[in-house]
Amino acid sequence: MLDRFLPLLQGEVRWGWTSLSPAFTLRHEQTEPPQLPLDNPHPIDAGAVLAWYDLHARNLPWRVSPQDRKDGVRPDPYRVWLSEVMLQQTTVAAVKNYFLRFTSLWPTVFDLANAPLDSVLREWAGLGYYARARNLHACAEAVVRDHGGVFPQNSVALQTLPGIGAYTSAAIAAICFDEQIAVLDGNLDRVLARYYALDVPVREAKDELRAALQASVPKRAGDFAQAMMDLGATICAPRNASCLICPLRSDCIATRQGNPLVYPVKPAKAERPVRKGHAFVMTDAAGDVYLQSRPGKGLLAGMTEVPNSDWTADLPDPAYPLPASWRHRGQVIHIFTHFRLELEIWSAVVPPESLGGGWWSEPEALGDEALPTLFRKVLAAAGLD
Numbered sequence: 001m002l003d004r005f006l007p008l009l010q011g012e013v014r015w016g017w018t019s020l021s022p023a024f025t026l027r028h029e030q031t032e033p034p035q036l037p038l039d040n041p042h043p044i045d046a047g048a049v050l051a052w053y054d055l056h057a058r059n060l061p062w063r064v065s066p067q068d069r070k071d072g073v074r075p076d077p078y079r080v081w082l083s084e085v086m087l088q089q090t091t092v093a094a095v096k097n098y099f100l101r102f103t104s105l106w107p108t109v110f111d112l113a114n115a116p117l118d119s120v121l122r123e124w125a126g127l128g129y130y131a132r133a134r135n136l137h138a139c140a141e142a143v144v145r146d147h148g149g150v151f152p153q154n155s156v157a158l159q160t161l162p163g164i165g166a167y168t169s170a171a172i173a174a175i176c177f178d179e180q181i182a183v184l185d186g187n188l189d190r191v192l193a194r195y196y197a198l199d200v201p202v203r204e205a206k207d208e209l210r211a212a213l214q215a216s217v218p219k220r221a222g223d224f225a226q227a228m229m230d231l232g233a234t235i236c237a238p239r240n241a242s243c244l245i246c247p248l249r250s251d252c253i254a255t256r257q258g259n260p261l262v263y264p265v266k267p268a269k270a271e272r273p274v275r276k277g278h279a280f281v282m283t284d285a286a287g288d289v290y291l292q293s294r295p296g297k298g299l300l301a302g303m304t305e306v307p308n309s310d311w312t313a314d315l316p317d318p319a320y321p322l323p324a325s326w327r328h329r330g331q332v333i334h335i336f337t338h339f340r341l342e343l344e345i346w347s348a349v350v351p352p353e354s355l356g357g358g359w360w361s362e363p364e365a366l367g368d369e370a371l372p373t374l375f376r377k378v379l380a381a382a383g384l385d
């Protein structure tokens, strides 16, 4: 597939459309000969993108501005790495405060490596994907232990660290060390799908898009990566494409077609399986809440929870932890990546001495507990928020 796509990107298109794989075609593949210039996709114009970035770069707490970069200021790999891990699957707006809090508590990789894991998990609560927080801590330890506190300076070496995969390593290497490597995230997928009017879901042409982007990466690789991120976040947004002010508009096929929002083509939706269970919120006469730790492995490992049942396809009968006057408080629905969870919420007042293994937390202290969003929703359903 790749060798069929690259000639398109290099302007070597011939009337051989029928030779393209049916799984990867461009929107303008028609029986009628397409009109110029739609049949002649250009590489991304990195110069235009950088010129736009020089004027419009977002001001972000982990970023070195293009002007400062030109003046010789180097990005701090610790801050770039932290921001990239936090930004996975969430937005800049959601991350900013977490980033500022982390960097005020732990200004260097040494500080983070020396922090207790519990504290890191607690500060992470609300960002979701807690495996990422554990990897974050393990990565800081590895950088200190194995690299003297200095992050490796290329994408291949960065990938040897815990929790740093292909995307994060490319982002750090490009932003911090100007490695000329394509940095392709979900925002960029959308921009490129529109630019090339990609007629199949992005996941079916990921390698081709990466190769196309790679061919365009200039020497100012870090600024280019961040410029493309900004473009995807502000100009070529999911529900709005501001093509009139976009530096890519002259060669963008989707804008020429007049309806860029039809891209990227959506994959057929897979049904998300449903799991069901019960959660038991116990308070003592003083209003303290009984909490416990989840197992050290698996979903939400090591986080704090209230006692709850297994989560199964069919709702089990509630197996109350203690005999008490249990009251049904409704249902909490929570969407995980791979399933939808429906928890029935029960609450009761119980004597404190009858439990072991967990701990009692005062209601005012619940905000400091490492409770993931799911169990905060459970407590809210029981009237404890």
Ligand code: SF4
Pocket: 191, 194, 195, 235, 236, 237, 241, 242, 243, 244, 246, 247, 248, 249, 250, 252, 253, 254, 255, 260
């Ligand atoms: S011209 Fe429009 S559709 Fe094309 S990349 Fe720019 S904003 Fe997106």
